[in-house]
Amino acid sequence: xxxxxxxxxxxxxxxxxxxxxxxxxxxxxxxxxxxxxxxxxxxxxxxxxxxxxxxxxxxxxxxxxxxxxxxxxxxxxxxxxxxxxxxxxxxxxxxxxxxxxxxxxxxxxxxxxxxxxxxx
Amino acid sequence: xxxxxxxxxxxxxxxxxxxxxxxxxxxxxxxxxxxxxxxxxxxxxxxxxxxxxxxxxxxxxxxxxxxxxxxxxxxxxxxxxxxxxxxxxxxxxxxxxxxxxxxxxxxxxxx
Numbered sequence: 001x002x003x004x005x006x007x008x009x010x011x012x013x014x015x016x017x018x019x020x021x022x023x024x025x026x027x028x029x030x031x032x033x034x035x036x037x038x039x040x041x042x043x044x045x046x047x048x049x050x051x052x053x054x055x056x057x058x059x060x061x062x063x064x065x066x067x068x069x070x071x072x073x074x075x076x077x078x079x080x081x082x083x084x085x086x087x088x089x090x091x092x093x094x095x096x097x098x099x100x101x102x103x104x105x106x107x108x109x110x111x112x113x114x115x116x117x118x119x120x
Numbered sequence: 121x122x123x124x125x126x127x128x129x130x131x132x133x134x135x136x137x138x139x140x141x142x143x144x145x146x147x148x149x150x151x152x153x154x155x156x157x158x159x160x161x162x163x164x165x166x167x168x169x170x171x172x173x174x175x176x177x178x179x180x181x182x183x184x185x186x187x188x189x190x191x192x193x194x195x196x197x198x199x200x201x202x203x204x205x206x207x208x209x210x211x212x213x214x215x216x217x218x219x220x221x222x223x224x225x226x227x228x229x230x231x
Contacts, residue, residue, distance in 0.1 A: 006163070034218070043207075044164065044221040093163045097217065104217035105152045106171070111163035 001027050004096050006112025014120055015086060021079045021115045023094030029074040030096035034109065035067070038091040050077045084119045091116050124208045129226040132198045140193040140225055142208030147188050151212035154219065155182065155193050157204040164207065164221075167193065203229045 003026040011019055023033055031052050036044040048058045048069050056069035066088075068080040077096075081088055095109040125143040132138040144153065154169040168175055168182045170191075175182040181194040195202055207224040211217060 002166075004163075032217070036221075043223055044158075046218055046220070049218060095163070095219075105150065105211040105213065105215070106169070107217075108154070108166040108169060109156075109219060110166055111156075114161075114163045116161075 002110045004112040010116040012118045019081045023077045025096040033077040034095045036093045126225045131228045138195040145189045151210040154209045156207045159204045
């Protein structure tokens, strides 16, 4: 159980293109999903917290107009990288927190397999 | 956010137990101790979490010190598939349930 599916797994596109990444919780409902970015040889950096039915909360330094997040249902969140440039090339990973009726910190997060984005 | 300290790397032999340490001396009373691992080119994978008592699941055991200032993730019999970066993360009210990943411990498993 607790599977998170992320699509696509990799994408290569030209500079200036907008790219949409989907994150789905397959067998559980997730009120909250998270988006991370990971550069080579570095750790994961949280970009934003996505709550179903409301606006996402972005971490300091992350441009909300650049990285559009939509969380329209309890099983789907999307990240759109708008007008992508080579410096946006990275490994993007989503996670979903199971809502087991426990305190948030007592619940695991389950991660997708990531999307490798390469902007030429 | 309360920080954790882990060794940069550790080595183990296949089929032997592995003890991965984590120090968190500034842990608050409501912080849960979470462990995740990341295999190459994959997203992280949840391993285990706990608050005060030791925890066991099918993947690992988590031993938490009585003063909660340190913990140890125990892999009972390492396999080559356990080679990964292991992250010890405190998750509590002060973090707003957001996970802050540090550098983790790179575990190498020798055949």
